[in-house]
Amino acid sequence: MRVEARAPRRGSVVWRYFGDARNMLLGPPLLVLQVAHPVVGAGVLQHSNYREEPWQRLVRTYLSLSTVIYGGQRGAERETARLRRLHETIRGVDDQGRRYHALHPEAYLWVHATLVQGGVDAHRTFGRPLTDAQTAEYYADMRQVGLLLGLREHHLPADWASFRAYYDERVLNRLEDNQAVWDVIDSVRHLKKPLAVIPSFVWRPVGAGAGRLAHLVLVGALPEVLRDRLGLTWSPEQERRLRRFARVVRGTMALVPPPLRTAGGRMAARIVTARADRRERHDPPAGHDRAPARLPAG
Template identity: 90%
Template sequence: MPVEAQAPRRGSVVWRYFGDARNMLLGPPLLVLQVAHPVVGAGVLQHSNYKQEPWQRLIRTYLSLSTMIYGGQRGAERETARLRRLHETIKGVDDQGRRYHALNPEAYLWVHATLVQGGVDAHRVFGRPLTDAQITEYYADMRQVGLLLGLREHHLPADWASFRAYYDERVLNRLENNQAVWDVIDSVRNLKKPLPVIPDLLWRPFGSAAGRLAHLVTVGALPDVMRDRLGLTWSSDQERRLRRFARLVRITMSLVIPPLRIAGGITAARITMALADRRERQARKNQPNRPGPSPANALTD
């Protein structure tokens, strides 16, 4: 891992905005964009249980991101090593005969890029847009997160303008219409119960309404070129409904003091860190002479 890579600092722009609860509203469209990359889509189709356990997958992703941002240097490095171990075995051949590996730097960068852009978009749609100065600082810190993840300097665009050019080019020329995309869209539109104990009679009306709203946000937040590629329609009525919902979110969150907006992410990171510490103590107790985990290396070219 590059020695210069640093986890976000307490009070930084990333610290204050990335874990904002509103960002979770853009989780579904970001997942669509991620799996539209052929490498990511193939890995999800062949190695993920997302369709069977969407809520569990969402919680695991939330805990991972929270640890990267709010777990400090130790938490970010430990989570990086865990993610690399998890993705090392995710490889194979997709349905078009193309070989893939989850640690492909180009695909790894794309997933990171969707999260970078998603943090900016969430505040533009559901809050107050970040200023140019805030975006400059935000991207510099998220670039450090990319380095922590194992990406190299030459993988990452140097500044926000370069990142935006890269992002638009990837959407235009690299993303595709594949089965993983439609699995995500279907799971958003037809939300499963988060807990089996919830009675069907109670979940049906709530799940149906929540699914329609999540689908509206998903389609509305996708880049125009991606909507066209998927054949998704977007009407002026849908645009008005999305704006009304965004205004409601904006008004509601204005009543919440800023520290509480990121409290979930901070708490999730602390829980994850505490559980990881306990597992490490138990492992040392069971195998006192076992060497500690080696640091994660950067992704290969």
């Protein structure tokens, strides 16, 4: 009998830490980790416009993740069902002749896993590391999020120790160097203007500085084995620069009350939920006339 997955509870470890603004700093390395998986990389190359609209894609991803974490049970179920429907059509053959489908559990789990690990890594790097008890609770709740996404019980590692063993094995044996990885790295190093109205002479120095900093975080936060596989260098001086930046972030965020650190995510969830409610009121059958796509059991 399938147990109903639950959305994160108000006040839980996931609620308090996953949407922390500092987590966004690890967005670039998480995206590299995701597209280094051959299925994800092929799907992004052939079905995504992230190279032309990186900021729009970032906003959509932020809104979606925020809704799953802070949208309550109904909001999370509705958003995860939408994500599965969206990924149904993402399939094809990659440049090595391998067939892929975005809803393949192995690839779908990997994307979820990067988000799970990213939340822990962000607080270890830019804040206060989670305790062992907090990490165990955090993983248990994120495991429920995985079930909401459509993964099955047997897909998901049972506890944090099992998850860490799975994660390290995937990095070591499954991730690869591909074009999507280098497209992401290039887009981070050479950030496009987020808004067309920003004058180029204003954005040029701002974008260059932000790109260098984002690239520093990207390379420094990648697992060493993947960094070496991609031929990315990491020097003691880069390590010192990353640590200095982390200290600045840590000190600045210490001045921000904890509820405000997740305020953006909670506000995003309210906006998405309100929009979805309005759509359902105007067109009720669209939200209820078909079952959401499920991931295969394999």
